[in-house]
Amino acid sequence: METMPSPTPPKKLNPKPHDGTDAELSKLGNNLVTKFHVLMRISQIYDSKNVALNQFINEFLETVNTLIKENGVLSLKIIKDDFFLNEQRLRYSVEGFTSFKYLSTQWKKRLIGEVIFKTLMGEESLRYFIYAFINLEEGREENADLLKKQLESHQITSIDVNPSEIIEGEEEAFTLEKEDHREVGKKIFFETIGTIKEVITNIKGNQYADIRKLKRLAQKAIHLVIEDESILLGMTMIKNYDEYTFNHSVNVSIYSLAMGKRLGFSKKILTELGITALLHDIGKSKIPREVLNKPASLSGEEWEMMKKHPLMGVEIVLNLKQLGEINPRMVVGVFDHHLMNDLSGYPRLFLKKEVSLFGRIIQIADSYDAMTTPRIYKKIPYTPEQALAVMLREKEVHFDPLLLKIFIGLVGIYPLGSLVLLNTHEIGIVYKSNHDPQWLDRPIVLLVDRDTEGGATKELIDLTDTDRAGNYKWSIVKTLDPYKYHIDIAKYFL
Numbered sequence: 001m002e003t004m005p006s007p008t009p010p011k012k013l014n015p016k017p018h019d020g021t022d023a024e025l026s027k028l029g030n031n032l033v034t035k036f037h038v039l040m041r042i043s044q045i046y047d048s049k050n051v052a053l054n055q056f057i058n059e060f061l062e063t064v065n066t067l068i069k070e071n072g073v074l075s076l077k078i079i080k081d082d083f084f085l086n087e088q089r090l091r092y093s094v095e096g097f098t099s100f101k102y103l104s105t106q107w108k109k110r111l112i113g114e115v116i117f118k119t120l121m122g123e124e125s126l127r128y129f130i131y132a133f134i135n136l137e138e139g140r141e142e143n144a145d146l147l148k149k150q151l152e153s154h155q156i157t158s159i160d161v162n163p164s165e166i167i168e169g170e171e172e173a174f175t176l177e178k179e180d181h182r183e184v185g186k187k188i189f190f191e192t193i194g195t196i197k198e199v200i201t202n203i204k205g206n207q208y209a210d211i212r213k214l215k216r217l218a219q220k221a222i223h224l225v226i227e228d229e230s231i232l233l234g235m236t237m238i239k240n241y242d243e244y245t246f247n248h249s250v251n252v253s254i255y256s257l258a259m260g261k262r263l264g265f266s267k268k269i270l271t272e273l274g275i276t277a278l279l280h281d282i283g284k285s286k287i288p289r290e291v292l293n294k295p296a297s298l299s300g301e302e303w304e305m306m307k308k309h310p311l312m313g314v315e316i317v318l319n320l321k322q323l324g325e326i327n328p329r330m331v332v333g334v335f336d337h338h339l340m341n342d343l344s345g346y347p348r349l350f351l352k353k354e355v356s357l358f359g360r361i362i363q364i365a366d367s368y369d370a371m372t373t374p375r376i377y378k379k380i381p382y383t384p385e386q387a388l389a390v391m392l393r394e395k396e397v398h399f400d401p402l403l404l405k406i407f408i409g410l411v412g413i414y415p416l417g418s419l420v421l422l423n424t425h426e427i428g429i430v431y432k433s434n435h436d437p438q439w440l441d442r443p444i445v446l447l448v449d450r451d452t453e454g455g456a457t458k459e460l461i462d463l464t465d466t467d468r469a470g471n472y473k474w475s476i477v478k479t480l481d482p483y484k485y486h487i488d489i490a491k492y493f494l
C-alpha cells in the first residue's frame with residue numbers, strides 16, 4: 001500500500017529571525033562582530049594604505065570567508081539592539097559587550113542595517129568597503145544607496161548593504177554609546193550591594209544565607225574589571241553612609257579586584273579574592289548595631305568586641321557550605337584584614353606570621369574606602385588625596401609598600417574622584433587614571449560645568465593631549481576640597 005506523501009510546509013517568504021541554538025554559528029558570529037569592531041576602529045586611526053591594517057583585514061577576511069564557505073552567504077543585520085547572523089540572533093557575553101555596542105552605535109549613526117557578503121571576499125574589496133563605510137556621513141538617509149553605488153563603481157559586486165529598519169520610537173537609539181557599558185556596571189554594583197545586604201541580614205538572623213548569587217556577581221564584576229576597570233572604580237565614589245557596611249564591602253571588593261588584575265591573578269583567584277573582599281567584614285554581623293553605629297568613641301569593652309570581627313568572620317565563612325571548596329586563602333584573608341604589616345593590629349597573635357597576600361590587599365582597599373567615606377562619627381571624610389597621604393605616611397608599618405604602590409597606580413597620584421583646578425581656571429573631577437605609569441599625573445578629567453538649564457554637563461578631557469606646538473592643553477594646578485565647593489562627586493560617576 002502506498003502512503004500519501006506528507007505535504008511540504010509552505011515556504012515563508014520572509015522568515016522571521018529566530019533564536020537559533022547553533023553554538024558554532026554563534027561563536028563565529030561573536031568573532032565576526034569583534035573583528036568588525038576592531039577593524040572599524042583601526043581604520044579610523046590609519047589611512048587605507050597603512051601596513052598596520054593588514055593583519056586586521058586578514059583576520060576579518062578569515063572569519064568572513066569561513067562563514068561564507070559554510071553557509072554560502074553571510075548576512076549581518078541589526079534589528080533594534082540585536083545582531084542577527086544569517087537570521088540567527090547573536091547572544092553576547094560581557095566580554096563581547098564593547099564590540100556589540102560599538103558596532104551597533106556606528107551602524108545606527110550611519111543608518112546602515114544590514115551588510116551582506118555574497119561570495120568569498122578578497123583583501124582589496126574589503127579594504128575599500130571599510131573605508132567607504134566609515135566615511136559615510138552620520139544620519140544621512142541615503143547612505144545605504146550611496147554605499148552601494150560606490151561599491152558598484154569599483155566593480156565590487158560581492159557586498160550588498162541595506163538601510164536600517166526604522167522602528168517607531170527608536171529614533172534616538174543611536175545615542176547609545178558607552179553609556180550602556182556603564183549601565184552594566186551600575187547593575188552589577190547595585191545588585192551586589194542588594195545581595196550582600198541579604199546575606200548579612202540572614203546571617204544576623206541565623207538564617208540560611210545563599211551566597212551563590214554573590215559568586216555569580218563577583219564573576220560578572222571580574223569580566224567588567226578586566227575589560228574596563230574605570231567603570232566599577234568610578235562607582236566606589238557613591239558613598240552611602242546609611243548603608244555603610246554593604247557599600248563598603250562592595251567598594252573593597254572592587255579595589256581588591258582591580259589590584260588583583262594588576263598582579264596578574266587568574267580568573268579563579270580573582271573570584272576567590274572578590275568573594276573574600278565582599279565577606280571581609282561579615283563578622284560584624286554578630287556585633288550589635290549600637291556598637292557599630294556609635295557616634296562617640298567606643299568603650300574598652302565595646303572595642304574588644306569590635307576587634308573580634310575578623311575571627312567571627314572566619315567562623316561564618318567556614319560555615320558557608322555553598323562556597324563549595326573553601327580555599328584557605330579566603331579564610332586567612334578574612335582573618336588577616338586588620339593585622340597590619342607589622343602585626344600591630346588585631347587579632348593579637350601568639351606566634352609571628354606573615355600577613356597573607358589577600359589580607360594585605362584587602363587591608364589597603366579597606367583603609368582607603370573607610371577613610372574616604374563619611375561615617376556617623378566623622379561626617380566629613382578625607383579627600384582621596386588626603387587618604388593616600390595618610391597611607392603613604394604609614395607605609396611599611398601598616399601596609400605592604402609594594403602593594404600600596406600598585407594601589408596608587410590604580411587610583412592615581414590624583415586619585416579617582418579628586419576635584420582639581422586646571423591651569424585654564426576650569427574645575428574638573430579626576431575620572432579615570434591613565435594606564436601608562438608615566439602619566440600618573442595626567443589622568444582623564446571630567447570638566448565640571450553646567451548647561452543652560454543648570455544640569456551638569458559631562459565633557460571628558462585627556463590631560464595628555466597637546467596642542468600643535470606640543471604643549472599640554474591642560475594641567476592640574478592643585479586639588480580642591482569638594483565639600484567647600486558643594487560638589488557631589490558621586491553624581492558625576494552615575
Ligand SMILES: [Fe+2]
Pocket residue numbers: 280281309337338
Ligand atoms: Fe574589618
Ligand SMILES: [Fe+2]
Pocket residue numbers: 248252280281366
Ligand atoms: Fe572593612
